[in-house]
Amino acid sequence: MKRPSILFRTLRHLVLMTGAAIFLAPFIWMVLTSLKPADEIFTREFSLLPSRLALVENYTQALTRVPLLRYLWNGIVVCAAILVLQIVVALPAAYAFAKLDFRGKTWAWRLVLLALMIPHQATAIPIYVMLHHLGLLNTLSALIVPFVISAFGIFLMRQFFRTVPDDLIHAARLDGMSELELVWRVMLPTAIPALFAFSIFSVVWHWNDYFWPLLVIASPELATPPLGTMFFRNEEAGTNYGPLMAGTVLITAPLVLFFIAAQKRFIEGVTLTGVKG
Amino acid sequence: MRVNPIHTALLLTPATVLILMLLVVPVAIVAVMSLTNWQFGAATLDWVGLANYRELLADPVFQKSISNTLTYLVVVTLGSITIGLGAALLIESDTQLRTFYRTAFFMPVASTLIAMAVVWQFLLHPSVGLVNQVLGLLGMEPRNWLNDGRSALYSLAAIGIWQMSGLALVLFLAGLKSIPQDIRDAGALDGIEHPLDRFRRITWPLLGPTTLFVVTVCAIRALQVFDTVHVLTKGGPNKATEVLLHTIYSEGFSFLRMGYASAMTVVFIAGIFFLTQLQHLAMERKTHY
Numbered sequence: 001m002k003r004p005s006i007l008f009r010t011l012r013h014l015v016l017m018t019g020a021a022i023f024l025a026p027f028i029w030m031v032l033t034s035l036k037p038a039d040e041i042f043t044r045e046f047s048l049l050p051s052r053l054a055l056v057e058n059y060t061q062a063l064t065r066v067p068l069l070r071y072l073w074n075g076i077v078v079c080a081a082i083l084v085l086q087i088v089v090a091l092p093a094a095y096a097f098a099k100l101d102f103r104g105k106t107w108a109w110r111l112v113l114l115a116l117m118i119p120h121q122a123t124a125i126p127i128y129v130m131l132h133h134l135g136l137l138n139t140l141s142a143l144i145v146p147f148v149i150s151a152f153g154i155f156l157m158r159q160f161f162r163t164v165p166d167d168l169i170h171a172a173r174l175d176g177m178s179e180l181e182l183v184w185r186v187m188l189p190t191a192i193p194a195l196f197a198f199s200i201f202s203v204v205w206h207w208n209d210y211f212w213p214l215l216v217i218a219s220p221e222l223a224t225p226p227l228g229t230m231f232f233r234n235e236e237a238g239t240n241y242g243p244l245m246a247g248t249v250l251i252t253a254p255l256v257l258f259f260i261a262a263q264k265r266f267i268e269g270v271t272l273t274g275v276k277g
Numbered sequence: 278m279r280v281n282p283i284h285t286a287l288l289l290t291p292a293t294v295l296i297l298m299l300l301v302v303p304v305a306i307v308a309v310m311s312l313t314n315w316q317f318g319a320a321t322l323d324w325v326g327l328a329n330y331r332e333l334l335a336d337p338v339f340q341k342s343i344s345n346t347l348t349y350l351v352v353v354t355l356g357s358i359t360i361g362l363g364a365a366l367l368i369e370s371d372t373q374l375r376t377f378y379r380t381a382f383f384m385p386v387a388s389t390l391i392a393m394a395v396v397w398q399f400l401l402h403p404s405v406g407l408v409n410q411v412l413g414l415l416g417m418e419p420r421n422w423l424n425d426g427r428s429a430l431y432s433l434a435a436i437g438i439w440q441m442s443g444l445a446l447v448l449f450l451a452g453l454k455s456i457p458q459d460i461r462d463a464g465a466l467d468g469i470e471h472p473l474d475r476f477r478r479i480t481w482p483l484l485g486p487t488t489l490f491v492v493t494v495c496a497i498r499a500l501q502v503f504d505t506v507h508v509l510t511k512g513g514p515n516k517a518t519e520v521l522l523h524t525i526y527s528e529g530f531s532f533l534r535m536g537y538a539s540a541m542t543v544v545f546i547a548g549i550f551f552l553t554q555l556q557h558l559a560m561e562r563k564t565h566y
Contacts, residue, residue, distance in 0.1 A: 004371055004472075012367050013374070019364060020381035023439065027384060029407050030396045042405055093292035100278055102285045108293060115300045117553045119501060121522055122546045123303035125310065125535055129317070130303075149295035166278070179284040210391045210504045211522070215530060226391035230508065233395050241399055248392040259387035263380065267447050270386060 030252075034058050034245040041241050054242055059250075061243035066235060068250055070221060071228030078143045078224055079203045085148040086202060087195065094157035095183045099169060115151035121211055128215055142216040143224065147206065153198055156272070160194040161187060200269025207255060225251045304546065311539035318533065329540035339541065341516045342524040349434050349520060350499040356438035357495045358488070361445025366476070368446075369453050379450070383443035390440060394508045397436050398423070423509050426517040433505050433518055441498060445491050452487030456480065486562040493556035500548055521545055 004012075033041060037054040040047065062068055096102070097109060127146050128137075136142045164187065172186045188195075210226040217223055220231050232247050259266045311329055315322035333339050360382075368378050385393065400407045401422040409419035422432040456479075464479045503522040506512060512519035512527070525545065529538030 008472075009371055009373070012371055016364065016367055016374075016378050019360070020378055023385060023443070024381050025407070026393060026396050026400060026439075027388070029400060030393075033399065089291050089295060092288035096285055096288040100280055100285055100288075102279070102282065102289075108289065111293065111296060111301065115296045117550055118300045118304055118546070119549050121501065121503070121525075122307065122542055122549070123300060124525075125529055125539055125542065126303040126306040127299065128530075129535075146299055149292065149299050151296060151300065154292060169278075179280055179288060183288070204387070208389050208391070210507070211526075214507070215526075226389055226504075229389075229392050229395055233508075241405075244395065245399070248395055251392045252388045256384065256388050259384070260380070263376070263383075266387065267379075267383065271444070271447055271451070 027252075027256075030245050030248055033241055034249050036242055038240065038242055058242040058246040061240075062232075062246035062250060065243065066228065066232045066247070067221060068228065068232070068247060071223050071225045072251070072254070074140065074222060074228075075207055075225045078140060079206050081140075081144045082147045082206050083199055083202050085144070086150040086153050087198075089148055090150055090153035090157055091188065091191075092180065092183050094154045095161055095179075095187050097154065097158045098161035098164075099166070100179075112151050112154050115149075116155055118151075120146070120209075124212070124215060131216060137216050138218050138222065140222060143213060143222075146212070150198075150202065152272075153202070156198055157191060157194060160191055164190050196265060197269045197272060200266055201272040204255065204270055307539045307542050307546070310536055311543050313536045315536045316533050317529075317535050322536070325536070329537050332537065333540055333544070338516060338519060339524060342519045342521055343544075345430055345517070345519055346500065346502070346521045348430060349437065349502055350496055352431065352434040353437040353441060353499040353502075354492055354495040356434070357441040357445045358491060360438065360442040361491065362449050362484075362488070364442070364446050365449035365453060366480070369450065370472070379447070382446050385440045386443040390504050391508060393440070394436070394505045397505075398509055401432060424514055426514050429510055429514060429517045433502070433509065436505050436509075437499060437502060441495055444498075445495060448491045448494065449484070449487065452484050452491075453480070455487075456483050486559055489559035489562070490556060493552050493559060497549060497552045497556070500545075500552065521548075 032048065032050065035053055035055050035058070036050040037052055037057070040050055040052070093112075097105070097112070123146070131137050131142050131145070136145065168186060168190075169182065172182050177185065207224075208226060209224070210230075213224045213227040214230075217227055220228070223231055229248060229251055233244060312324060312326060313322040314325045314328075364378065364382055368375055399405075401409075403409060403419060403421040403424075408422065413419060420428060422428050460479060460483070464475060469475050469478055501522060502520050503526070506518055506520050506523045507526070510518040512523050521541065522545065525538050525541045528534050528541065
């Protein structure tokens with residue numbers, strides 16, 4: 001490729017730098033505000049850096065006013081449980097669709113494709129009523145149970161399993177492995193890259209989900225990070241911005257740091273949303 | 278390969294039963310409930326036929342909600358596509374700082390939207406917010422972005438664009454990478470040298486299916502807008518930011534009118550299905566060239 005002219009290259013940086021600055025501004029401003037004392041935040045004067053560092057006060061308040069670490073822990077528990085159950089349910093089915101023939105396969109696959117189109121919010125009303133009757137509202141189970149099935153997981157893993165050579169499966173059968181053993185001991189290890197992408201997709205989605213926790217969780221001690229953020233903001237009545245920003249820093253940090261550490265993988269996982277709304 | 282049917286059943290039953298129980302049957306229940314006047318907690322319900330849908334057509338809040346949702350969807354999709362495609366082309370046109378730019382634009386996609394919505398609320402604060410302070414430095418009038426009926430929906434759309442452009446960007450980057458180098462070289466041999474010419478005659482036609490795909494991805498996400506609305510405006514002021522999912526949430530879970538909310542959900546599902554079909558069309562065409 002021919003190198004563009006110096007004028008074009010300067011212009012390119014100018015436009016992209018301006019864009020990058022605008023896109024990063026909320027993050028930068030969040031971190032800077034989390035370091036400022038209240039009197040420096042509530043001023044009409046524009047100042048970038050804090051003149052007195054309030055790091056310790058703000059972050060201590062964020063961690064003590066609301067159970068922030070508890071929110072993060074709930075987020076981890078919920079996302080991990082959802083992911084493990086999704087894999088346990090989806091992988092055997094994906095294997096059957098990719099490698100086995102059975103009666104009604106076409107119809108069963110159509111069912112998966114139909115389920116793939118259904119957005120989570122669409123089923124909220126009946127599932128809410130169901131959880132109410134089971135007495136599961138306001139429990140961590142209410143955050144996990146509705147999501148144990150991922151039609152998208154089945155779809156994705158089936159596409160991947162189709163590329164696994166049949167000889168590998170025949171060899172395992174000759175060794176006397178049962179079909180279920182085969183899924184976990186032969187197919188699973190070959191699927192690690194696809195599974196990794198799916199995990200990122202699933203975790204990012206459920207870590208950030210706000211709609212569902214808002215419906216089913218009322219107790220602060222069961223809140224996930226997004227819901228907890230709202231408890232925090234309402235508690236502060238939206239005025240004490242230093243600690244509030246410290247809180248949002250702590251809540252956004254895990255995913256953002258993970259993204260920066262494993263960018264390529266992360267983008268791969270998140271862009272899977274392209275195939276699933 | 279055929280194996281013992283019992284083994285196949287063992288592999289498939291959990292997934293099939295859960296798909297039916299948690300996805301397909303609930304959607305069917307929503308459709309049935311939309312024909313009743315059921316309220317959450319009520320012991321009885323009456324069949325009302327299509328009365329809920331007739332009420333929807335006449336309901337000014339629902340009309341406002343639909344028109345706001347469509348405005349939001351169009352603004353956010355167009356904005357994200359424009360920024361995403363523009364940034365993708367600029368990033369690809371040279372090698373310097375590629376990773377940094379991609380990271381910067383993608384950061385909002387990777388962050389927790391609710392937390393960032395709280396940050397945006399602070400940025401848009403009428404007196405101490407960064408946006409008005411910067412505008413003040415430029416000699417412009419401050420505005421009450423989120424509480425002014427004229428600007429509230431567009432402020433939310435701006436946050437939507439900020440959040441979604443990075444996704445459009447990486448999808449366009451992938452689309453650009455899939456354009457074979459020989460085609461570009463052939464274009465250069467044919468005398469297509471000017472970058473704008475090259476874009477108009479080679480890149481853009483080949484990106485067509487990718488663009489349709491990215492449009493549907495953004496539109497589906499935009500149709501699901503809820504978080505920022507609930508956190509920042511609660512649909513106000515005076516319904517200026519009432520959007521479909523938020524209206525469903527209020528009707529179903531605040532007023533407990535679940536029959537009526539179900540009718541709205543059916544409209545929402547229809548919208549998503551329509552966009553998904555469009556997306557499948559785009560994906561089929563994408564694999565063809």
